[in-house]
Amino acid sequence: DRLNFSYSKENYKIILGREGLTFSRGRVFHANDFFNPQNPGFYDGDYKMGSDLAYFNYGFNQHNSVTFVYVPRRNEITKELTMEDSTAAIQYSYNNDFFDYSIVFAQYLRDYTIATGSSFDFLFGSVMRFDTSFWKLEDYDNNDLYNITMVGIERPFLVYNKTLTFFVEYFYNQLG
Numbered sequence: 001d002r003l004n005f006s007y008s009k010e011n012y013k014i015i016l017g018r019e020g021l022t023f024s025r026g027r028v029f030h031a032n033d034f035f036n037p038q039n040p041g042f043y044d045g046d047y048k049m050g051s052d053l054a055y056f057n058y059g060f061n062q063h064n065s066v067t068f069v070y071v072p073r074r075n076e077i078t079k080e081l082t083m084e085d086s087t088a089a090i091q092y093s094y095n096n097d098f099f100d101y102s103i104v105f106a107q108y109l110r111d112y113t114i115a116t117g118s119s120f121d122f123l124f125g126s127v128m129r130f131d132t133s134f135w136k137l138e139d140y141d142n143n144d145l146y147n148i149t150m151v152g153i154e155r156p157f158l159v160y161n162k163t164l165t166f167f168v169e170y171f172y173n174q175l176g
Contacts, residue, residue, distance in 0.1 A: 002050055015055040021069065023091055023104055024131050025119050029171035031131035031150040032115040034108040035071055035087060067091045073109065084110055110138035126155035135175065146174045
């Protein structure tokens with residue numbers, strides 16, 4: 001399920017077609033994964049289902065980039081493609097050898113989110129990762145924001161010439 005057209009130059013990349021995409025950093029739980037989310041019970045690090053999308057990434061330099069993504073979706077009742085029912089996002093990312101972070105503004109169907117995440121070197125060769133998103137839902141009459149957060153720590157070990165990675169994640173989903 002990866003039929004797409006992609007074009008890359010030194011500082012940008014364009015993809016039109018089916019592609020697996022995530023903005024999350026979790027191994028099992030994905031707080032910022034609203035393009036094609038995975039069930040936490042399905043874990044295959046080599047495969048992720050794709051979505052039909054338009055993707056543009058522009059790298060300002062070796063550390064900073066901005067990404068625009070649009071995933072067209074149909075209205076459930078009229079079956080017409082509409083902007084209100086589609087997913088669109090803009091993400092700013094910074095990364096270097098020690099840490100990375102990102103901030104995302106997105107529309108998922110008719111809901112809106114602002115999300116951020118980071119990963120960085122932690123204690124004794126481990127890596128700490130976190131993602132958090134705050135959602136304003138269209139279906140609710142109130143102005144409440146709902147939070148989804150993932151915090152995780154992982155540490156790889158070399159055991160008999162094989163890499164073994166231990167990790168623990170905490171996941172909080174205020175939406176249920």
